[in-house]
Amino acid sequence: MSYKTFHCIFTEPKHSRFSVLLNENNGLQFVYWLELKKLGIRHLSHGEELCAQASLKPQDTIERGLLMSAAVCFEAPAAAPDMLLFENESFDQQRLADALQQKAALIVFRQCRFGLVNLEGLTLDTTCAFFDCDFAEDFRLISCRFPGNLWFCSSRFNKHFSLKSSHIEASLHLESCDFGGPGGVSLRGLEAENVYMDFGVQGCEDIVWLNEITVQGVVSIGGTFYNDIEVIGNQDDETDIQRGRIGAMYIGCELYASETANTTSIQAKLAIKNCDVGxxxxxxxxxxxxALSQCETETIGLVDSTIEKDFSLSQVEFSQPESASLSIQRSSVERHMRVFNNRVVGNIVLQNSTIDGNAYFEDNELDRCKLQLNRLSASRLVFLPIQEMYVKQRYFPLSLTPKQFIVEEQENADKTAEIYCSLKNWFSDTGQLDAEDDAYFFMRQNQPHYAITRLLFGHIFGWGVRLRNIAISSTAIILLFVALFKLCQPDMSWLASFALSIQGFTGNFFGKWPDYEPSGLIAALTVLESVLGIVFITVFIGAYIRKLLR
Known part of the structure; x- marks a missing residue:
């Protein structure tokens, strides 16, 4: 890989988290501080020159910019970069329009001040960038077209900011911007490859509109937002757009896992509706x-996050069976969680998380879905209809184990027992008593017991909750003694053997048989069967009374 020359045009002033470099083709490139630090470069100032071996980072999540393998920094550049630079100047609407129409390889505004700007229908031939600028009034670029990237890094917007219905050939960079004024941020109808609104963005007092946007790549959000963030596919009838599309949306994700540069707070509502998000x-x-509704997505994941009130997921269609459809890990929902009318084809992961209120899973279509509930704490978990909690496969009616739940069991039996214990309690709270019995059975089967204990109390007595097990075991004992009676007295008919076995099992009087005296081996077998019958009938009555009392 050959060395290339880069000129530093801008470095984020507050924390020096990133720099923007000008390459040999007059294109601007983002570079994160970590790429420089691993080569021994702790800081780049604007005007410095960098000779480096670099390539574009492969985009996995929010990765962007340059991947560097070697670099040498020079304080004084060999030649001035070819660009039109405005520094520390003031612009009104007309002067800005004139500046944007000038012929140049690159137009850069650095530490400039802007008044009221409301430009519409501009088509630019040159990449432009606004670094560390102040926008005192409304700033609107509506239905404009921009070649390459559009940069607003570390700029401050005191009122409304809008790129409504604009088209950006590459990416929109809003890293470290401050929208702290009373206006909102409108990207309605924007078309771009990527949108980066992260690294300490300060949100506005009004709504952030990402409605009807079409972003093929990534929308990355990070910072503090004081009002709603809306991602709505068809806001109203003003435009012909019926459905928004975002390749992937990342909120609070980091470029470097060991730092918290992108910690995010949304102090209002995140609403996504009628928008397909990969x-x-x-x-x-x-x-x-x-709240998410009427969307199509591959996966929704929350990690180390908090929803301070309610989380709602409705009419969402998941399209990727190989990955978890809904994943909530090490997170909390501090009120209620509602998941209803969704089509789920992947697993639902609710691990090491807390739901302080009720969690409702209603009328969902679960296709080959598994539930991962390890260490989930919830006041109440409601599944309706309850049949969706069971594996969709044929069930043998004489099986000594209940129908399997769609719960994914752990390798450790104790952890699996803990999951079924939680399920048992949730089913009990919601009056789903048959499902509670099934969960109780699996809980006891996975608790530490000897194999003989599981066989006797589990499969034979059904842990006192499955009448079917006791009935099947009782029938098996009766038939076993029918065979034993026939074996001991070959001249006894099968009907007589069956009648004798029924009498012995139920403890009924022995009766007077015409040809067989109640003595010898027959008497011993009958006494043994009577003892077993008393035990089984007592357990059956106890289990049945328990069900009635509930």
Whole structure:
């Protein structure tokens, strides 16, 4: 790989988390601090030159910019970069429009100030960038077309910011921007390859509109937002767009796992509706309310996150059976969770998480889905209809074990027993008593017992909750003694053997048989069967009374 020359145009002023470099083709490239640090470069100042071996990072999640393998930094560049630079100047609407129409390889505004701007229908031929700029009034670029990337890194917007219905050939960079004014942020109808609104973005007092956007790659969000974030596919009838599309949406995800540069707080509602999102991944984020509806997605994942009130998921179709459809790990929902009318083809993972209120799973279509519930704490978990909790396969009516749940069991039997214990309690709270009995059976089977204990109390007596097991075992004993009676007295008819076995098992009087005296081996077998019958009938009556009392 050959060395290439880069000029540093901008470095994020607050934490120096990233720099923007100008390459030999007058294109701007993002580079994260970690790429420089591993080569011994702790800081780049604008104007410095870098001679480096670099390639574009493969985009897995929110990766972007350059991947460097070697670099040498020079304080004084050999030649000035070819660009039109405005630094520390003031612009009104007309002057900005004139500047954007100038012929140049690159137009850069650095530490400039802007008044009211409301431009519509501009088509630019040159990449433009706004670094560390102040926008005192509304700033609107509506239905404009931008070649390459559009940059607003570390800029401050005191009022409304809008790129409504604009088209960006590559990516929109809003890293470390401050939208702290009373206006909102509108990207309605935006078309772009990627949108990066992360690394300490300060949200606005009004709503962040990501409605009707079409982003083939990634939307990355990170920072503090004081109002709703809306991602709605068809906001109203003003446009012809019926459904938004986002390749992947990441909230609070990090470029470097060992830091918290992208910790996110959404102090209002995150609403996604009528928008297809390839993946929705939320890490290390606090959200007040979250609602998704009428979407198509591959996976939704929350890790180390908190939803301070309610989480609602409705009419969502998951399309990737190889990955978890819904994954909530090391996270909490501090009120209620509602999951209803969804089509789920992958696993539902609710591990090491807490739901302080009730969790409702209603009318979902679960296709080959497994539930992973290890260390889930919830006040109440409601599954309706309850049949969806069972594996969809033919069940043999004379089986001595209940129909399997769609719960994924752990390698450790104690952890599996803990999961079934939680299920038993949830089913009991919601009055789903048959399912409670099934969960209790699996809980006891997975607790530490000797094999003979599982056989006797589990398969034969059904742990006192499965009348079917006791009835099947009793029938087997009666038939066994029918065979024994016939074996001991070959001249006894099968009907007589059956009648004798029934009498012996139920403890009824022995009766007077015409040809067989109640003595000898027959008497011993009858006494033995009577003892077994008393035990089985007592257990059966006890289990039945327990069911009636509930």
């Amino acid at each position: 993946r929705l991944i939320i890490n290390n984020t606090a959200i007040k309310n979250m």
